[in-house]
Amino acid sequence: EVQLVESGGGLVQPGRSLRLSCTASGFTFGDSAMSWLRQAPGKGLEWVGFIRSKPFGGTTEYAASVKGRFSISRDDSKSIAYLQMNSLKTEDTAVYYCTRDTLYGGYCTSTSCYEGSYYYYNMDVWGQGTTVTVSS
Amino acid sequence: QPVLTQSSSASASLGSSVKLTCTLNSGHSSYIIAWHQQQPGKAPRYLMKLESSGSYNKGSGVPDRFSGSSSGADRYLTISNLQSEDEADYYCATWDSNTRVFGGGTKLTVL
Numbered sequence: 001e002v003q004l005v006e007s008g009g010g011l012v013q014p015g016r017s018l019r020l021s022c023t024a025s026g027f028t029f030g031d032s033a034m035s036w037l038r039q040a041p042g043k044g045l046e047w048v049g050f051i052r053s054k055p056f057g058g059t060t061e062y063a064a065s066v067k068g069r070f071s072i073s074r075d076d077s078k079s080i081a082y083l084q085m086n087s088l089k090t091e092d093t094a095v096y097y098c099t100r101d102t103l104y105g106g107y108c109t110s111t112s113c114y115e116g117s118y119y120y121y122n123m124d125v126w127g128q129g130t131t132v133t134v135s136s
Numbered sequence: 137q138p139v140l141t142q143s144s145s146a147s148a149s150l151g152s153s154v155k156l157t158c159t160l161n162s163g164h165s166s167y168i169i170a171w172h173q174q175q176p177g178k179a180p181r182y183l184m185k186l187e188s189s190g191s192y193n194k195g196s197g198v199p200d201r202f203s204g205s206s207s208g209a210d211r212y213l214t215i216s217n218l219q220s221e222d223e224a225d226y227y228c229a230t231w232d233s234n235t236r237v238f239g240g241g242t243k244l245t246v247l
Contacts, residue, residue: 002196035236045172045180045227047236061234097179104168104185120168121231124182124195 002026002125004098009130012088020083022098022127029079030054033101033121036072036083038094039129048096050121051081055113056106066092088134096132100125138164138232140239147245148218156242158211158228165209167230174241175224183226186211218246 008020022034033056036048049062051072060072071084081098105119139161148154160167171183182195184204192204201219205212215222223246228239 037236044225044241045174045229045238047229047238050234050236063235120185121236122168122170122185123172123229123236124170124185126172126180126182128179 002100004100004125004127006096006098006127006130009096009132011133011135013136014088014090014134016088017084017086018088018132020085020096020098020130020132022081022083024079024081024100027100027125029074030076033103034072034074034081035099035101035121035123036070036081036096037099037123038092038096038132040091040094043094046094048083050101053103055108056103056115085132088132090134092132093134094132095129097129098127099123137235138167138230138237140169140228140230140237142226142228142239142242144240145243145245147247149247150218150220152218153214153216154218154244156213156215156226156244158213158239160209160211160230162209164230164232167232169211169228169230171204171211171213172227172229173224174227175221180227183213186213215244220246222246 003025005023033052035050051060069087073082101121105116141159166188172180174180184192184194186192186204190206201216225241227241
């Protein structure tokens with residue numbers, strides 16, 4: 001069964017740090033990009049950031065609202081994606097979700113992988129979420 | 137940057153059909169989108185990827201009652217034979233320039 005399980009949420013004071021984990025099972029984690037998203041109480045979904053699979057560079061992208069404060073990393077040997085959150089603000093209070101992102105339009109040669117001219121990352125598996133509360 | 141526009145709410149009767157709309161802004165009418173469902177108090181669930189041609193690929197376990205279609209800049213999610221468990225928030229999303237964009241979501245009430 002394909003599954004994502006987030007952990008690490010909790011209550012934290014403004015200005016402090018927290019690291020979330022997303023543990024994957026049931027699929028080849030190293031071949032997949034991963035995203036983090038969040039949902040503030042009573043609000044819609046907000047994309048936080050994304051990490052490509054290592055064959056496609058393992059690089060990251062972030063929403064403007066968290067750039068410079070949050071960072072995403074991955075440990076393919078453990079099938080875990082991380083979200084490191086620094087300098088937390090009260091407005092970061094939310095349920096945080098991770099997703100698997102499947103790439104369409106990418107291709108690999110014998111030496112390298114490329115995203116192609118018209119590529120699309122599709123979020124097709126969601127975790128159950130972990131709650132982060134930033135409050136003094 | 138694409139912008140996705142959704143009606144804030146919709147309602148339909150048990151056993152009937154409903155068609156939810158996600159509209160892409162000018163210059164982005166060819167974009168692929170995905171539909172996601174979030175039942176009350178639960179995590180979102182992936183429903184389908186939907187292309188401008190109307191071709192769609194559903195996620196694992198998504199009932200046949202859910203289908204997708206497209207017309208110009210509009211992307212549709214049709215739910216047939218509405219069930220009580222279909223009462224949920226429905227979000228469309230797309231990807232562009234290394235950024236994920238969401239619509240505001242449609243709250244579907246099953247009467």
